[in-house]
Amino acid sequence: MKTAIISDVHGNLEAFAAVCESIKQEHVDRIIFLGDIVGYGANPNECIEQLQSLTNYVVAGNHDWAAAGRQSSHAFNAFAAEALEWTRAELTRENTLFLMSLPLSLDMNELQGVHASPYMPDRWRYVFNAEDAEAVFVTFSHRLCFVAHTHCPVIFAKLDDAPVVRELPAMATFHPYGRYIINCGSVGQPRDGDPRASYGVYDARDKRYHLVRVEYDLLSVQKKIRLAGLPDYLAYRLSVGR
Numbered sequence: 001m002k003t004a005i006i007s008d009v010h011g012n013l014e015a016f017a018a019v020c021e022s023i024k025q026e027h028v029d030r031i032i033f034l035g036d037i038v039g040y041g042a043n044p045n046e047c048i049e050q051l052q053s054l055t056n057y058v059v060a061g062n063h064d065w066a067a068a069g070r071q072s073s074h075a076f077n078a079f080a081a082e083a084l085e086w087t088r089a090e091l092t093r094e095n096t097l098f099l100m101s102l103p104l105s106l107d108m109n110e111l112q113g114v115h116a117s118p119y120m121p122d123r124w125r126y127v128f129n130a131e132d133a134e135a136v137f138v139t140f141s142h143r144l145c146f147v148a149h150t151h152c153p154v155i156f157a158k159l160d161d162a163p164v165v166r167e168l169p170a171m172a173t174f175h176p177y178g179r180y181i182i183n184c185g186s187v188g189q190p191r192d193g194d195p196r197a198s199y200g201v202y203d204a205r206d207k208r209y210h211l212v213r214v215e216y217d218l219l220s221v222q223k224k225i226r227l228a229g230l231p232d233y234l235a236y237r238l239s240v241g242r
Contacts, residue, residue, distance in 0.1 A: 007034035007148030011041025012188025035061025035115030060102035153185035
């Protein structure tokens with residue numbers, strides 16, 4: 001079973017389309033989406049509709065729930081909150097209901113998928129470092145947990161009672177007795193200094209994982225953000241991957 005893991009599209013249709021084309025070359029058996037299809041970007045409805053045609057393995061992100069009215073946007077920074085207000089007004093009723101219906105977690109044999117953390121996923125806790133990961137490993141039982149939310153690709157490895165190791169490999173082969181928390185970065189809002197879209201591919205047969213980076217039409221996305229009247233900063237940050 002070969003799985004593509006994607007997340008954090010955030011209304012960036014050009015990045016999403018480029019990643020979908022790239023995934024075709026990977027010949028995967030299934031695609032898992034780990035939340036935040038909307039927020040920040042100017043194409044929320046189009047991204048939702050493309051996601052619905054792509055996969056049924058979908059969990060909610062905090063921007064999804066906020067845009068759908070399942071939670072307040074008060075905890076978001078000013079730029080994100082403004083984009084969420086704009087997104088709420090743009091969403092069709094059908095797409096709002098779709099976001100409201102999304103679960104917080106997927107349990108799929110040896111792996112779990114969640115937007116933020118498997119521990120209290122509705123609290124949207126970040127897993128940034130080895131200390132965060134150490135606390136999270138005791139809260140789930142799967143060998144692999146794929147997470148998102150930080151927009152930064154990383155692997156946290158736990159082997160027996162040894163301390164968690166934080167790694168940033170483009171490719172990895174998993175130890176048969178190891179447990180892992182994997183973040184594949186972001187399709188539409190990278191925050192690791194690399195502006196290219198990011199996603200991951202896991203091959204369960206070979207126990208191998210690799211990260212994929214994809215170029216996309218950044219200028220078109222920035223133009224759409226500005227024409228929509230969204231904050232200019234949301235366009236600028238895409239060019240620096242921050």
